[in-house]
C-alpha cells in the first residue's frame with residue numbers, strides 16, 4: 001500500500017460547473033453504504049446476530065473504508081467496479097469467471113483497468129473465512145465491513161459500465177444522482193426487511209450472478225434519465241444546496257423525485273438485494289469456518305499500529321484527492 005497525500009502537491013483545478021453534478025467521492029454514497037451494512041446485521045441468524053449487533057456501529061462506520069482507501073492506496077480503485085461492456089457483445093460469454101483464467105486471457109493490467117469487483121468479493125470472502133477460523137474479531141469486523149462495501153458496489157448498475165458517469169452520453173453526474181442523491185432523499189421510505197440469509201456455495205459464482213443481474217439494469221438507468229432530461233423543464237432540473245458549508249449545484253428535488261419514480265423501485269430493489277447478499281456472504285463465511293462460537297468473541301480493539309494506519313488513511317482522505325477515476329467509482 002502506498003500512502004500519497006496529494007493535498008500539498010495538488011491544487012485541484014476547478015472547472016466551472018455548468019451541469020448538475022453531485023459532489024461526492026464514493027460509491028453508493030457513504031449514506032447508502034452505511035445503511036446496507038447496518039441493515040445486513042438484522043438478517044443474520046442466531047449464533048451470529050448478537051456479535052454483529054454488539055459491533056453494529058463498527059460495521060456501519062467502516063462500510064465506507066474501501067472508498068476512503070481510494071485516496072491513499074493506488075491498488076484500491078479497480079476493486080469497486082467492472083466495466084462489463086468493455087468485453088464486447090455478450091460480454092459474459094467472454095470473461096472467464098476465474099481470476100487465473102481471466103488473467104491468462106486478458107492480462108492483469110487489462111483486468112485492473114476494467115475493474116475487478118467480482119474477484120475482490122471472492123478474495124475478501126476467503127479472508128473473512130480465515131478471520132473466523134482464527135477467531136480474530138477485529139479482522140472479522142474489518143473484513144465484514146469491506147466485503148459489505150464491495151458487494152454493495154456490485155449492485156450499482158453504473159459500476160458495471162464504461163459509461164459510469166454518463167460521460168459518453170452527455171449525462172455527466174448521473175452516477176452520483178442514482179447512487180447517492182436518490183438514496184439520501186428516499187431511502188427512509190424503503191422496506192429493509194429483506195428476509196432470511198441463504199448459504200452461498202460458490203462465492204465467486206454468486207458474485208458473477210450479482211454482476212450479471214446489475215448489468216442488465218444499466219441501459220434503463222441511462223435511458224430513463226436521458227428521456228426525463230428531455231421532457232423536464234431545463235430551469236427546474238437543478239437547484240443549489242449546502243454541502244459541508246459550501247453551496248453546490250445539484251439535481252433538484254423535483255427532478256430526483258421524477259427520476260426515482262420513473263426507475264420504478266429500482267434503487268430500493270438494489271439496496272434490498274445488497275443487504276441480503278451482504279448478510280448471506282457473512283453467514284456463509286461463518287459456516288465455511290465451521291461456525292465458531294461468537295459468544296465469547298470480544299469487540300474489536302484496534303492495535304496501536306492499526307490505529308495509526310487508520311488515522312493516516314483518514315487524514316489523507318480528508319485532505320486528499322482520489323487516485324484513479326474521479327468520484328465515479
Ligand SMILES: [Zn+2]
Nearest residue numbers: 027080153329
Ligand atoms: Zn466503492
